[in-house]
Structures are given as C-alpha cells and as structure tokens.
Amino acid sequence: MLSDRQRCILHAIVDNYIRSAEPVGSRTISKREGLGISSATIRNEMADLEELGYLEQPHTSAGRVPSTKGYRFYVDNLIKPQNLSEEELANLKQIFVDRITHVEQVIEQTAAILSQVTNYTSVVLGPEIFEHRLKHIQIVPLNEQQAVAIVVTHTGRVENTLLDLPQDIPPSEIEKLVNILNSKLKDVPLWQLRQRLYREVASEMRRHVEPYEEMLVTIEEAFKNEGTDRIFLHGRAKIINQPEFRDVEKVKDLFELLEQNDQLIKLFNNRETGLMIRIGQENSIDVMKNCSIVTTSYYVDGKPVGTVGILGPTRLDYAKVIAVLDYLAMGLSRILTDAFEGK
Amino acid sequence: MLSDRQRCILHAIVDNYIRSAEPVGSRTISKREGLGISSATIRNEMADLEELGYLEQPHTSAGRVPSTKGYRFYVDNLIKPQNLSEEELANLKQIFVDRITHVEQVIEQTAAILSQVTNYTSVVLGPEIFEHRLKHIQIVPLNEQQAVAIVVTHTGRVENTLLDLPQDIPPSEIEKLVNILNSKLKDVPLWQLRQRLYREVASEMRRHVEPYEEMLVTIEEAFKNEGTDRIFLHGRAKIINQPEFRDVEKVKDLFELLEQNDQLIKLFNNRETGLMIRIGQENSIDVMKNCSIVTTSYYVDGKPVGTVGILGPTRLDYAKVIAVLDYLAMGLSRILTDAFEGK
DNA sequence: TGTTAGCACTCGACGACATTGAGTGCTAAA
DNA sequence: TTTAGCACTCAATGTCGTCGAGTGCTAACA
Structure with a gap:
C-alpha cells in the first residue's frame, strides 16, 4: 500500500511526464508548490517507488519515468475528473x-x-446493427443470373448483397418470395434472420415458391454478411x-x-x-x-x-x-x- | 538534343539511382560493361548533363542524382517496356x-x-457510377418523418439516402411516386436523373401525387449525392x-x-x-x-x-x-x- | 526516526577536432 | 577527343573532453 506522500509524488511525476515527455527528477518535484519536501526526501521515495515497480529509470543518472504499473495506479486511483475548457x-x-x-x-x-x-x-x-430490426427486404434482379438483395433496417441502414440466381426463375416467383419474407420477418433483429428463415419461412416457401431448395440457399446468402x-x-x-x-x-x-x-x-x-x-x-x-x-x-x-x-x-x-x-x-x-x- | 552517349549515361545513372538510392559517381557508370569509356569522360558528360538540368549534385564532392527533368526524360525516352517475372x-x-x-x-x-x-x-x-443506369428505385418509410431512398443501378450498385418526408404523407402516395419514378426513369444514367426528374416526371407527378411540390423537392434529395x-x-x-x-x-x-x-x-x-x-x-x-x-x-x-x-x-x-x-x-x-x- | 544538506559519482548530450574516402574538376599528355 | 593523374571538397564517422542534470549515499540535524 502506498503512503499518502508516495501517492502524491507518483501523481506529480506522472503529471509532469505527461506534459514534458522527459524523465522527471527529484528537484522538479520538490520545487512544485504544496509539497514542502526536499529533493533528497523525494529521491528516497522515488527509489522506493521504483522498487515497488511504479517507476523506471532509463539510465542511472536520469530522472524517473512511470512504468505501466505506475500509469495503471495513476488512472485507477489518482486521476480526478477533469472539466473541459x-x-x-x-x-x-x-x-x-x-x-x-x-x-x-x-x-x-x-x-x-x-x-x-x-x-x-x-x-x-x-x-x-445486429440488434437492428428488419424494416424491409427487396430483391432487384439485374439479369438472368444475378440480383441484388437489399435489407433496410428500422434505423434506416441499408445493406446489400449480390446474389447468384438459380436458373430460369420467373420474376413472379421472386416477387412471391419477397412478399413472404417481408410479412414473416418484419421487425426481426438481424442476428435472428437466418434461424428464423429456416424455422418459420421455409415451410411457407415450400408451399408457394418454386424451386424451393435453391431459392432458400440463395436468400440465405443475403443474410450472411450482415453486421460487418x-x-x-x-x-x-x-x-x-x-x-x-x-x-x-x-x-x-x-x-x-x-x-x-x-x-x-x-x-x-x-x-x-x-x-x-x-x-x-x-x-x-x-x-x-x-x-x-x-x-x-x-x-x-x-x-x-x-x-x-x-x-x-x-x-x-x-x-x-x-x-x-x-x-x-x-x-x-x-x-x-x-x-x-x-x- | 542529347547525344546517344549522353542518353546512355543518363539512363545508366537513373537506373542505378533507382536501385541504390544513392548519388551515383562516374566510376560506377564507367565500370558498367558495354560502355568502354573512362570515368573522366563520364565526368565531363555528367557536368554537361547537369548544366542542361537533367542531373543534380547534392554537394560538390558527391555523385549525381536525377532531377525532375532527368526523370521526365527517362520515362519519356529511355524506358523500355518491361516484362513481368x-x-x-x-x-x-x-x-x-x-x-x-x-x-x-x-x-x-x-x-x-x-x-x-x-x-x-x-x-x-x-x-x-455516373454512367450507370437506373435499374430500380425504392422508398422505404421508416416512420412518419423519414424514409430511405434506395437506388439500384444496372451494375448492381446500391446507393441510399435518408429523406425527410413532408407532413402526413399516406403510404399510398409514396407507392404511386415510386411507380412513376420506376416507369419514367428506368435505364436513365444517374447523372441525368435530376434533369429528367424535372423535365419528364414532374408533370406526371403533378397529376397523380399529392402534395406535389414537397414530394418533388424530397425526391430530388435522393438524386443529389450520387457519384461520390x-x-x-x-x-x-x-x-x-x-x-x-x-x-x-x-x-x-x-x-x-x-x-x-x-x-x-x-x-x-x-x-x-x-x-x-x-x-x-x-x-x-x-x-x-x-x-x-x-x-x-x-x-x-x-x-x-x-x-x-x-x-x-x-x-x-x-x-x-x-x-x-x-x-x-x-x-x-x-x-x-x-x-x-x-x- | 524521519528529513535534509552535502558530495562524489554516473552517464547522456553536445561540441571540437581529426580522419577517411568517395567523388569531383582541372590539366596536361596521348 | 579521350584519359591518366592529381589536388581539392565535403559528408560521414569516430574520438575526446566538457557540461550538467540527476542520482545514491553519508552524516548531521530536528
């Protein structure tokens, strides 16, 4: 346990070093008002603080520098909340x-x-955005093989993914799929999308969308890279x-x-x-x-x-x-x- | 105009300097095979090249370094296409x-x-993306005051803008607006969107969308920041x-x-x-x-x-x-x- | 017993100075 | 026109002595 005086000295050293970037010596501290202690006494305390691991000495005839442990003590115990100018x-x-x-x-x-x-x-x-909830999902076909899936969250964030479409999907099927997704997954947090897709949407898809398997795999892609x-x-x-x-x-x-x-x-x-x-x-x-x-x-x-x-x-x-x-x-x-x- | 020999020497100096990062001296060049010239001759040529502004000397007793003009000549006239390893x-x-x-x-x-x-x-x-053409536009309302406008290009790029909605817009009006935009502006290059909006879409909007003025201003927002x-x-x-x-x-x-x-x-x-x-x-x-x-x-x-x-x-x-x-x-x-x- | 003045000691920083060597420019001979 | 030779230049490097900030220790003091 550090004495009050040791704490005070450590505080002064760290403060000083933070400002000056140079090893601080005993005289510097002793001159600081408020402490009526001579440099010799400070030197003794410094030697103790070094032995305890709070300070380090770059070389024999230099001042002291705070060690990691010293900084740690400083931020944990010595720092006082500062008001901004x-x-x-x-x-x-x-x-x-x-x-x-x-x-x-x-x-x-x-x-x-x-x-x-x-x-x-x-x-x-x-x-x-994991916690964000799905507001809207949209699939825009670009050509026969590719489409962009767009996910909008309730916070207004927009994520998009390029999808490879299965062969020969009529636009009507995609539309059906999108409708199902929007009705079933609205307000679902993003991190739950994939699991909900399998648990709740899959069965509905099987009934209405063709080809069911491929579409399921495709749409899962869109939910994969969220939350980068x-x-x-x-x-x-x-x-x-x-x-x-x-x-x-x-x-x-x-x-x-x-x-x-x-x-x-x-x-x-x-x-x-x-x-x-x-x-x-x-x-x-x-x-x-x-x-x-x-x-x-x-x-x-x-x-x-x-x-x-x-x-x-x-x-x-x-x-x-x-x-x-x-x-x-x-x-x-x-x-x-x-x-x-x-x- | 530089003589063949001068070009050759300049070439050698630049090549050397590029590799070594150190001022190159006359002896270094003279030792390079292929040129049967002594260092003294090279020194004379170097002095000439310096006078012409192709070389510089960091200090009197140092080798030469290419000047900007020297590099310029090098890339314009001396470099030969290189095959990659x-x-x-x-x-x-x-x-x-x-x-x-x-x-x-x-x-x-x-x-x-x-x-x-x-x-x-x-x-x-x-x-x-200015040249990219509009594939699809979508407006997703987030709440009463805000919506996200999403623009998808034919290349699959997705841009989105947060919009402030005019007061009390029923979703049906937004839907109408989006339909008009998609039918009128499809395949239009992004850089034309704004001018086309006023020229072709405005009149259509006036007939079908209410409140016409405010919506026009709002949607223009969405076309503004494209092409960052x-x-x-x-x-x-x-x-x-x-x-x-x-x-x-x-x-x-x-x-x-x-x-x-x-x-x-x-x-x-x-x-x-x-x-x-x-x-x-x-x-x-x-x-x-x-x-x-x-x-x-x-x-x-x-x-x-x-x-x-x-x-x-x-x-x-x-x-x-x-x-x-x-x-x-x-x-x-x-x-x-x-x-x-x-x- | 804790504090302090005094002193010898340490060690990096800095400037003065000499040495080295790569490279030049000039001159005179080939 | 080219080149060998030579005096000269100057950054880089190394050595040495000085300086001074700072220490640790000891002995005297409150």
Whole structure:
C-alpha cells in the first residue's frame, strides 16, 4: 500500500511526464508548490517507488519515468475528473449542431473532432446493427443470373448483397418470395434472420415458391454478411507528433497496425461496456507496448452499440481524453437514439 | 538534343539511382560493361548533363542524382517496356482467380495486391457510377418523418439516402411516386436523373401525387449525392521503407496528405485517360516534391470509369510500376465489364 | 526516526577536432 | 577527343573532453 506522500509524488511525476515527455527528477518535484519536501526526501521515495515497480529509470543518472504499473495506479486511483475548457466544449459541440443526414456522417464527424481536440488518433467502431430490426427486404434482379438483395433496417441502414440466381426463375416467383419474407420477418433483429428463415419461412416457401431448395440457399446468402464491423480512423498522422515516436522504425510498425482493420477491431472492441483503458503491455501486442488505448461505449436506446476511443502513447493525457470521450459518447448516444427511434 | 552517349549515361545513372538510392559517381557508370569509356569522360558528360538540368549534385564532392527533368526524360525516352517475372505474374493473377461477389471487393483486392507487388502505396479510384443506369428505385418509410431512398443501378450498385418526408404523407402516395419514378426513369444514367426528374416526371407527378411540390423537392434529395468518388488506399506504411523518408518530418506531411481524401482524389483523378506519370514538382503540391504518381485508367465496356495508381518516391521503379499497372488495369477492366454487363 | 544538506559519482548530450574516402574538376599528355 | 593523374571538397564517422542534470549515499540535524 502506498503512503499518502508516495501517492502524491507518483501523481506529480506522472503529471509532469505527461506534459514534458522527459524523465522527471527529484528537484522538479520538490520545487512544485504544496509539497514542502526536499529533493533528497523525494529521491528516497522515488527509489522506493521504483522498487515497488511504479517507476523506471532509463539510465542511472536520469530522472524517473512511470512504468505501466505506475500509469495503471495513476488512472485507477489518482486521476480526478477533469472539466473541459470553454474552448474545447465549443469545439466538441460543433458536431451536434449540424443537421444529420446519414448516420455514417455523424460517426465520421465524431472521429474527426475527437482526433482534432485530443491530438491523438481516433477510432470509432460501429454502430453494431445486429440488434437492428428488419424494416424491409427487396430483391432487384439485374439479369438472368444475378440480383441484388437489399435489407433496410428500422434505423434506416441499408445493406446489400449480390446474389447468384438459380436458373430460369420467373420474376413472379421472386416477387412471391419477397412478399413472404417481408410479412414473416418484419421487425426481426438481424442476428435472428437466418434461424428464423429456416424455422418459420421455409415451410411457407415450400408451399408457394418454386424451386424451393435453391431459392432458400440463395436468400440465405443475403443474410450472411450482415453486421460487418465498421471502423473509422482519424488523425493517423498525429502519432508522429509524439516525441516518443521520433524513431522511424517505431512509427512504421504502428502504421502497419493501423492498416489492419481486423487487428484494430480486436483491439478496440470493448467487450465490457463503459470506459476501458489499456496501457502499454496490457495490450498484449508487441507494437503497442508504448501505446495506450482508451475507449468507451455509445448507446442507442440504452443498449451499447459501438465503441469510440483513441490510440496514443502510454504517456497520454488520460484525464482529458476521458473527459472528451465521455462527452462525445454521450452526445453520440443521444443523437443516434433520436435518429434511430425517429425522434 | 542529347547525344546517344549522353542518353546512355543518363539512363545508366537513373537506373542505378533507382536501385541504390544513392548519388551515383562516374566510376560506377564507367565500370558498367558495354560502355568502354573512362570515368573522366563520364565526368565531363555528367557536368554537361547537369548544366542542361537533367542531373543534380547534392554537394560538390558527391555523385549525381536525377532531377525532375532527368526523370521526365527517362520515362519519356529511355524506358523500355518491361516484362513481368513469372513470380510477379503469379502474384497478380491471384485476384482474377477468386470468384467475385461484390465489385468493391475486387477493387479492394486490386489495391492490396498492387501495393504488395510494387512495395509502394496504391490508390484506386472509382468506379464512377455516373454512367450507370437506373435499374430500380425504392422508398422505404421508416416512420412518419423519414424514409430511405434506395437506388439500384444496372451494375448492381446500391446507393441510399435518408429523406425527410413532408407532413402526413399516406403510404399510398409514396407507392404511386415510386411507380412513376420506376416507369419514367428506368435505364436513365444517374447523372441525368435530376434533369429528367424535372423535365419528364414532374408533370406526371403533378397529376397523380399529392402534395406535389414537397414530394418533388424530397425526391430530388435522393438524386443529389450520387457519384461520390470512392477511394481505396493500401500500403500507406510502405512509404516509410523508402530511404528518402527516413526523416520523420517528411513522413508526417505525407501521411497528413494521405488522410485527406479530397486532396488525393484531386491528385489521382486522371483527366486524360491512359497512362499518366507525374514526377516531383510536377504535382504542384509542395509535400509531393519528392514523390511521383503513376496512374492509369480502367474501363467498363470501353469507357474509362476509374483510376488505378501508385504513389512513391521520385526515385521510382517506373518500368516495373508501369508494367504492373497496365496488367492490373486490363484485368480489372475485363472483370468489371463482365460483371456489369452480366457476363 | 524521519528529513535534509552535502558530495562524489554516473552517464547522456553536445561540441571540437581529426580522419577517411568517395567523388569531383582541372590539366596536361596521348 | 579521350584519359591518366592529381589536388581539392565535403559528408560521414569516430574520438575526446566538457557540461550538467540527476542520482545514491553519508552524516548531521530536528
């Protein structure tokens, strides 16, 4: 257990390092007002904190730098909620003023502003559409062999799939099929579509549609690729501003990571809802050992549907990022809920 | 006008520099077989070539480096068509083997392979859909105030727009509207939709649809945002491999450029069709002064619909890139033509 | 017993300086 | 016109000494 003074010193060190990006020495801390302690005492405490694993020393005659464990303690116990400045608030509000047309645009905007305000790389996932309910399905034949299946959700999202048609299907059969699908599957959440197709629609199809088997297989195609995760990145280049990434090699690995959407989705997909912070090695990917991720969830109608977050160096302005993320996630939730529920 | 020997020397210098990324000296060229000339002679010729603006010298006691003008002469006059190696061909063919589902996937794949084979950043634009013809339009009401308009083209592409409905529209009116639109506008190219709407559909609407004015404005919305250019990037991180981008600052500017889609589209949108090469300052953007762009068009049914290209350092393996681009653009054209015309 | 002043020590950063070598330009001879 | 030879240039590299921020330890102090 850390003493009050140790906590205080750790706090000061982390704060300082976050601002300066340079190892902080005992004198710097001692000069900080409020603590009437000499640098020698601080040195002793620092040595203790290092032994406990909260601090690290780049080399013998340098100041101290927080370790992953140090940052962890900092975010868990020392950070206090930060209020955003007038200016930042004004910046953030921008998004919520403009009229929304497409949901995608709001998300895109959010990512852009998030990155702009924090100066880190922003990542937004989602919104998930598994929970969305089927509003309408349509099949538009393009020629004898192909058709486009279009699924509209109650939130206004449109997904489409190219289908290969069985040989010699008259348009009338397709029309019948579409009618059955719309009457039977309306308001069904997308993730249930396939199972409901077999359980409830198949029998009806067998009676009215010919050729039954092939059509069933075809239409299943249309329900397959729903829910592909969407990912929005902004401010990739911001990483380069960080002094810890002056080395070209490190930047390279990170940029390679930023191109692999599947990896990113794994990293940012926030299984628990709410605020998540992963610091340095906690990310378990080697490239990320000098990086932290902060994410939070956003909601539609109270249900978590996506993730908004940032990627930055472990030396991250956690307090500010958390404040900004909270604010944005709240705003996003409100806007999306309004939009999806039809105001 | 350059003498044969000068051309030969210029050729050798550019070739060498492309491979080594280091200023090439007179001795290096003289040792190259085939030219029985001493290094002193080469030095004289080099001085001449420099005076003519084809070469540059980083500093007095260094070898020569091609200038923009030098590269330009090289690609215009010295390069000879290059055949791809067995291995590269095998790599490239990959894309064309797998069955296509969505057009997007083919494009995405093309960008990926292009970047992989060349080791430069690849950019694919399009395909343009202005020329695509309307196959079907559908309006799905989500609630009292909003609806989704869905436009399907004859190529199977689906575009959707969120519409604000006028107050109190009965579904029957919407249905009437959709019927009119489908009967009047079928097979019309997308870029003509708006003008045709006013010229041919408006009068019909006035007779059958109520409220006529508001509905006209609403439906126009749906035809507005068609043809948003699509851009696919791959291998951004590859830039960092280039020795000329060891400096973090230069990389930063470039990565910022790579995040601005509108800028990229301007750069890559190849107004003339066919092969285009822009070297260094020819790009007129300052960030690009050390970069070259090579693009070519791809076609559907003989009409250019998009651009495929790469972005790399001015010290670019032009011969190889041109060969790869030609091959890919041809393949892409074939696949897309097949897909769009329904085989 | 905890705190602090003092001091020797460490080590990266930085600048001065010499060395090296690839490459040039010029001159004079072939 | 070509080429051998030579003096010259200049980035790159390495070595060395200095500087200073920062430490750890010890001994004195409250």
